[in-house]
Amino acid sequence: MSHATGFSCIRCGTAFPVDLQIDSRGCPNCVAVAPANLKVVYNRQKPSPYDETQQTKLPSLWRYADMLPCTPGEAISLGEGLTPLLPATVIGSALGVPNLLIKDEGRNPTWSHKDRFSTVAVSLARLAGARVVATASSGNAGASLAAYAARAGLRCVVVTFAGTAGAMLAQIKKYGAEIVPLADKSQRWPLLAAGVERFGWFATSPFQAPVVGSHPLGIEGYKTLAYEIFEQMNGSMPDWCVLPVCYGDALAGLFEGFTDLLDQGKIDRVPRLAAAEIHGSLSEALASKTDMITEAPAAFETLAVSIGTTRSTFQALRALRLSGGTAVRVGNRGLIALQQQLAASEGIFAELASVTPLAAIETLRRQGAIVASDRVVAIITASGLKDLDRSTIPDGRQTVFETAEEAWKHLLKDEGYCSARYETV
Template sequence: MTMLNGYACVRCGCCYPSDIAIDSRGCPACRDETPANLRVIEHNVADAAGCKSLPSLWRYSDCLPCPVEFAVSLGEGLTPLLEAPAIGAELGLSRLWIKNESHNPTWSHKDRFSSVAVSVARMQGARIVATASSGNAGASLAAYASRAGLTCIVATFAGAAGPMLAQIRKTGATVVPFANKTDRWDFIAEGVELHGWFATSPFRAPVVGSHPVGIEGYKTLAYEIVEQMGGNVPDWCVLPVCYGDALAGLWQGFKGLYEQRAIARLPRLVAAEVHGSLTAALAGTGDGIPDMKAEFASLAISIGATRSTFQALIALRQSDGLAVPISNEGLIRLQERLAEREGIFAELASVTPLAAIAMLRRRNVIAANDRVVAIATASGLKDVDRSLSSHDPLPTYHSVPEAWEAIGREKSITPRAFEPV
């Protein structure tokens, strides 16, 4: 297993003890120049016996910052890596895979983060875990807190996706909505400072990323992809990116495998973003992350921040990666095409990688025969209230002939089409 042996800055490398207060401002040495998150310093003790047989990401507990006996698990990880030839052909690719994270217990990739974060929180004696979340992170943390017997506080904002708020409330978490989005950070900060809450999300500006222990859970994405590809490595991994927690963890995972000589090369990463913060940062040579003007209200609300983080920038730079800004145009239709062609109903943010791949194919940056993995981070049920906004209400038919006439007009279907072959 890997014990929590302290933290190091992802930018300057300064090291800090494991009992440092994680106050969401990141490395004390970098705050005034370029705020940067911390990462866990790994100290391998010994492999946990029999962990490879565990039906969760804790099968990789030798690479996680918590002994497996403290693990809080709902069976997260081990999500399918599905070949997607139909949608791949539409994008101009002959080899596309979808890593379908909607198969996690709360239907999003955040369960990888929450399982590890809540496990460490409980191990350290925390009684209350808290997050500032618009949906997926809150739903996930609430479920794992419930499993661990901890109290969960989710600070959110008016207008967050209804299905996700319902999911959070059903677990018994306390939901605190604010009219002003930034008030939720002040609320979490007071909880941490005055009451000792274990906060898993950012709650300071500028954001550096989420709690480092939770980010360790995203390393397992890389482990699974390589294992599911028979030890091979994709040429590209494309995923939705806001503050870059999953991106940073994914890259740590691949780097770890490379350093252990378990893989012979590293993939290039692509961040599908909304407002272009990482695109602008990559165009420069410095470490600053620009705060962009929001030109539109994104349908992909979970990645809608106007400013990303240094941890995301460094992962892209080290992987010779790219960032691609994605608008709302065609996003719902792309979601529908993925569902129609491959049977995968993904959250709107989760189809932004496909939009990014389409753009990079048009520019011939990604070649037609490159091996590409798109990470679909969450289920389409998460924001169905947004994705169905373009649909007309379904009609109700009052007779069988009326129904046949209607669907015949719509899809040229006849009764014979339903006869057994």
């Protein structure tokens, strides 16, 4: 690792050497009290990633390489990052937040934010001499890791479970990864652990319980979300950033990125962060003021499978607490309608898990936590093409028109399609 000099615990601050073998338990001192992930430590004065000479170097997130654990020359890249930050005034006004911006991570090479993680993790895996990278994944992480492994010439194993979205499985297969589906979801981690211990696999995802988060090297890639938001907002900050949260890797990285900017004097505050979650483990931990995240009951089967964990992590809780943020439970009701509304009004087709921030914003606005004048960034983490088998429910009643005249009669029922030019057709 060209830039990193070690790791430290995000909870107790204990330092660890740079050659530490990451086993996904996190800090050994905290594991019995409140399991906590590690973060990368750098020994140099961090330069600003926004110096003009840096900004124009590379058309990817590796333009921020001085803030990451390896150099651009060591990087495995597919041109990830630099995703657009788009005003979404129509749906924003409908949600009561006219100053809504969408960070569309579906524009990444494998159509999800996971590419920010994979580009760093696979780069470091290759530098470490790994021959196989592996992950337990419901879809996006597996697809992303498979693509970057292919780019790096490494083999990839994706351990998954029944119910994973078909489109993502197809994507993983096309990248040449080995897919291992398990009927018992809990068996994914022992399989990964055996691969790490017996064959030296570089596992990027958790493989121990309780989960502390993914590999800390990969999480560094998510810091670039904050750098880009700062740059795209011309040096100002939103009041809120809202994103879907499972184990909180992107949330933790986003917070660290904003903290970097604060430490550099580039900003005077970190935006409040909000987690759109499903079953409520973060909400409960925030309410109880504990560091130990407990299992939340799974009261329903969520459409947002990729964030459907019943137990989140301390790294997510820490980011919410230190930013003055919050967590919002999101159910299935209205998700498909929000997905369609976002696509139809803003031209952004998002995965079902990725529209949970909009549902969370609606709740926070109704509660008065977000006010109408707030500038809010919703991070849309993946493309809607990822889970079409869940978001599109065939009804078997599609109308097929025999003639153009019949089709026009149908269209003319809606005045929005009836300009004077076509009324006589």
